[in-house]
Amino acid sequence: MFGQKQISRNAFDDAAPPAAESATVTTLAPKPAEPAPVRAPAPEGGETLVRSDLFKLIRNGVFTAMNASAAVGKTREQMKPGVEQLVLEVAERERLNVTLAEQGQIVGELLNDMFGLGPIEPLLADETITDVLVNGPDQVYVERHGRLELTQCKFRDNAHVINVAQRIAAGVGRRVDESSPMVDARLADGSRVNVVLPPLAIHGASISIRKFSKRNITLHRMAQQGNMSQAMANVLKLASTCRLNVIVSGGTGSGKTTLLNALSHFIGLGERTVTIEDAAELQLVQPHVVSLETRPENAEGLGAVTQRDLVRNALRMRPDRIILGETRGAEAFDVLQAMNTGHDGSMTTIHANTPRDGITRLESMVMMANGNLPLLSIRRQISSAVHLIVQIERMRDGMRRVTRITELVGMEGDVIITQDLFTFRYDASAYSEEVKGTYESAAVRPAFAQRAAYYGLEDALLEAMTP
Numbered sequence: 001m002f003g004q005k006q007i008s009r010n011a012f013d014d015a016a017p018p019a020a021e022s023a024t025v026t027t028l029a030p031k032p033a034e035p036a037p038v039r040a041p042a043p044e045g046g047e048t049l050v051r052s053d054l055f056k057l058i059r060n061g062v063f064t065a066m067n068a069s070a071a072v073g074k075t076r077e078q079m080k081p082g083v084e085q086l087v088l089e090v091a092e093r094e095r096l097n098v099t100l101a102e103q104g105q106i107v108g109e110l111l112n113d114m115f116g117l118g119p120i121e122p123l124l125a126d127e128t129i130t131d132v133l134v135n136g137p138d139q140v141y142v143e144r145h146g147r148l149e150l151t152q153c154k155f156r157d158n159a160h161v162i163n164v165a166q167r168i169a170a171g172v173g174r175r176v177d178e179s180s181p182m183v184d185a186r187l188a189d190g191s192r193v194n195v196v197l198p199p200l201a202i203h204g205a206s207i208s209i210r211k212f213s214k215r216n217i218t219l220h221r222m223a224q225q226g227n228m229s230q231a232m233a234n235v236l237k238l239a240s241t242c243r244l245n246v247i248v249s250g251g252t253g254s255g256k257t258t259l260l261n262a263l264s265h266f267i268g269l270g271e272r273t274v275t276i277e278d279a280a281e282l283q284l285v286q287p288h289v290v291s292l293e294t295r296p297e298n299a300e301g302l303g304a305v306t307q308r309d310l311v312r313n314a315l316r317m318r319p320d321r322i323i324l325g326e327t328r329g330a331e332a333f334d335v336l337q338a339m340n341t342g343h344d345g346s347m348t349t350i351h352a353n354t355p356r357d358g359i360t361r362l363e364s365m366v367m368m369a370n371g372n373l374p375l376l377s378i379r380r381q382i383s384s385a386v387h388l389i390v391q392i393e394r395m396r397d398g399m400r401r402v403t404r405i406t407e408l409v410g411m412e413g414d415v416i417i418t419q420d421l422f423t424f425r426y427d428a429s430a431y432s433e434e435v436k437g438t439y440e441s442a443a444v445r446p447a448f449a450q451r452a453a454y455y456g457l458e459d460a461l462l463e464a465m466t467p
Helices: 052-065 076-093 100-115 118-125 158-171 219-225 230-241 256-264 307-314 331-339 355-369 375-385 449-454 458-465
Strands: 129-135 140-144 147-150 182-186 192-196 206-210 246-250 273-277 289-293 321-324 347-351 388-394 400-412 415-426 437-441
Touching (some): 052 076, 052 100, 158 182, 158 206, 230 256, 256 388, 289 307, 449 458
Antiparallel strands (some): 400 415, 415 437
16 A cells, blocks of 8 residues: 555564564464453454454564565565464464454554554545544544544554654655654555654644545536536536636635546646646646646755745746646745736635635735735736636535635726625525535626637536526
8 A cells, every 4th residue: 555565674663573584483482371362342344353462462473583684575465475374373382362353453464564554554445534634643533424533543652653654754755753743745546644743743643644535536426426516517617628717715624626636627638737736636637747746855954846936847848737736825926927828727726715715815825925016916917817716615514515616707996806606505494414505506697708609618608507
């Protein structure tokens, strides 16, 4: 699951004793027979839990008997038969009463420690889980269907959590330690990871994983799931096809990147697209895509490459569209410049609670880059560069819904004029665990109808806007 499929010596850094020089099992003095292990109650999945001291005893025996240098360069499947044999030998030597189910679980956990992310590896394989949140060694939460729940997974100690975090960072050429206690990284499958180590994380190392969706989410599927209406999906499809500049606005975990991926499906196959992200998450299906990723500073505080650096460089790469994973700083000025200079169809996301808040945030970020620009000039740039703001929200029932599609139609005095094309109306009279409401069309002629006519799509747009 993790990065390289080859095991490194780091996988054994937190193994109990140092490895022997040969792959043969070292002789250990037999211990008195132990009573049959006490097993904890089975969880919902019916899987038997191995008593922690039993696993620790077998684990220590296996790593003592294993030659780490002989394991370097081998894959998980190549190592599995040898680990199974060592588990059997240690259990027999120590006279432990271990069932076949427990043997399989112990072997799996040992291999997860060597090649994966330890106890959270099974959570990453569960497709119903969207987030894995590690709060120190004893508390692991997951998000399923928009709701958080505590799992029974635990790490051995804080050093075990830090070892896993360092392996994640090393897999993408980054480092995380006391001198650099925060890092953004990604797993081999594209999942996004944030790590915070002590002393910043007071109660133990924190690992937050936003899982990479293996499902190909489209606007049509989002409409089927109730994330938006079919009419909204049709308008967004036309907006992407007509090369409108679109900003997806929403809170943390609201589904902004997922919606951005869905919008990107309608980029033409003949277009050159440049994506810019802190940690690569976008899953564009087009053949001509250049993906750029930022780089943090090194130990000497040098060598950092920011999103603004990459946006400026992307303008020299002859892009048809620029897609910025998230706009949150001075790069907003360069993004607006790009949208205003022939790179139509560009897209980005922004953290904001409403479309109007999104405009205000854009103004603030442009001022961060160029404080000498008058506010009126900034607003004129925004009104001419941005065509649509799509607001998405994770609601209290866990469902992500597109709550508003707002069009920027120009300036009136020093105020940016907007009009809502679609709105989600919450039904307050039907309060329950599930949020009730309807998607309403404003039944207006969009300001970009003339642009749609240029692409031969005006009739389709007006039909989609008809309630």
